Amino acid sequence: MTSRPETPLLDKITKPADLRKLEKSELRQFADELRQDMISAVSVTGGHFGAGLGVVELTTALHYVFNTPEDRLIWDVGHQAYPHKILTGRREQMRTIRQPKGLSPFTKRKESDFDPFGAGHSSTSISAAVGMAVANKMDGKPGKAIAVIGDGSISAGMAYEAMNNAREAGNRLVVILNDNDMSIAPAVGAMSAYLARVHSSKSFLSVRNWMKKLVDKLPRTLGDYFRRSEEYARGIATGGTLFDELGLYYVGPIDGHNMDHLIPILENVRDAEDQESPILVHVVTEKGHGHPFADPHQEKYHAVAKFDVVTGEQQKSAPKSPTYTNVYAEALIQAAEKDDKIVAITAAMPSGTGLDKFGKAFPERTFDVGIAEQHAVTFAAGLACEGYKPFATIYSTFLQRAYDQVVHDVCVQNLPVRFAIDRAGLVGADGPTHAGSFDITYLASLPNMVVMAAADEADLKHMIATAAAYDDGPIAVRYPRGEGMGVELPKEGEKLEIGKGRIMRKGTKVALLSLGARMAEALKAADELESRGLSTTVADARFAKPLDTGLVNDLALGHDLVVTIEEGSIGGFGSHVSDHLCETGLMDGPLRLRTMKLPDEFQEHGKPDEMYADAGLTADGIVETVLKALQRNDLSPAADESA
């Protein structure tokens, strides 16, 4: 007779309180089940993969040892929080992650009490944890704040600003440094090298070693007692680290996949009441751990498409046209072949920005500065001071972090830094933290700045050629995530006249003035409007700044209605056009103006097409706006031309 298989432990655990009832000896099995569950969920949805697999044991141990959610557990970035979500009551919803109306790709306060701080951008966890720990201290509450930050994310300046201030939090603050020797790409820079040295110069900390280190901190009499013990005699010497110098009590390195080490050491950290300073626990893990196909050293497992759990094969649909990112890389390589002053900078996103390709062509002229957008921009400014032509290639959303550097270091000094802004507009599954909604608004408001937006991939090539040739000050070109429109690409980009748009088709009644990649929708809308008897001009502004005032005036004078269209927030291109028309008095007459833009709210993650439809930024939405503005809802596609 065969015995019935036992119910998996995971099925009995719906929250961390259930987990804490398990025997320590059961935690290994639990972690294995948790890993399998995460793999199964991501195989259905796709999403961030390697980082979550690497912290399965750590997630289990942290929730087992600490009293979450009263103890605040903060995951930096939040892309590794999939096992945390499964363990904190969201297991049933895991197959909705990153899907419209589904679970968020990152941690989110609204989603769970176990997510005390929302994220998506990196390197915020220690600051938030210091804030929470200090609040607890001031309120006399016992709770701890635990920040889990990766070796990549700890390279950002913000993490050091937080550590510099961490003593305020005392022992209520615990920092877990999750060191897997990878960012999205292989980790770079001196901090990464330092961590590797710490890791290789010390053997993994066992409970016995930990005891020795703790004993050194104890009052003399108590310490002497322990020092005589055999445990102490067998312990290894642990030296000071950079973190000790910064005032965090360093513990580690610890094998982050060994539950027998993790649990007792974290228990000691939790109970180290004599320890007055914050504690930093250095945990060494492997990205993609425990999955047969997720090679920890290959960044392609950072995030994956849906895949077959048996073969590991990912379901990627064949691209119809080249991505904007690839067109950018190709255009920049072409420009750099002719101009040896062109250099390129990425902040930890070489493959995402296409600079991995540029790096292959020009290794000496490519700089990955790590997650350090602020430094990337001022570094570019320094290069520009010395006659180089830096392309600071940064996603729209991450450039937000370097705004003061853009203003103070670049624009005020009018330095010719080129900003290649990838992922401009909505990005879809990564949601509001990653949407590139604001760059037109925040860049076009700056004196000296030139802001271009590509309507399609061919125009992107022209804009890169334009940026390469432009040496009079800062210049930015924005382009969306994903594939281009499928238009024919010129062999080489041509330099555009700064501040000049173009007419795509000519009409007399309605003018659609598009900036950027909604052009295809504007053209479709024009067809539809023509079929309803409304003669429609479509213009491509190309530049948000300087505004092509000649073009705007012509459109205003020659049409009843001007509609601006952009993939950006309020305060952007439409506001500049509106300002101009008001200031010149062109709005004082019968002209009507409508500005189509993203809604003034953070749109939840979803599919970009649906999100643009929700925002009204589709052909249908444009037609609707026009008919409403002209109060001509009576016009049907077959209506009279003379209307």
Ligand SMILES: Cc1ncc(C[n+]2csc(CCOP(=O)(O)OP(=O)(O)O)c2C)c(N)n1
């Ligand atoms: C400010 C900012 N810049 C860039 C990114 C893109 N990004 C997301 S995860 C990641 C790598 C983080 O590496 P690490 O902290 O070591 O975590 P791991 O993925 O290795 O677990 C990067 C660069 C980001 N989220 N935020």
Ligand SMILES: CC(=O)[C@@H](O)[C@H](O)COP(=O)(O)O
């Ligand atoms: C978590 C994070 O910030 C990145 O992993 C991001 O999700 C990458 O986005 P792309 O897929 O658009 O490169």
Ligand SMILES: [Mg+2]
């Ligand atoms: Mg890492």
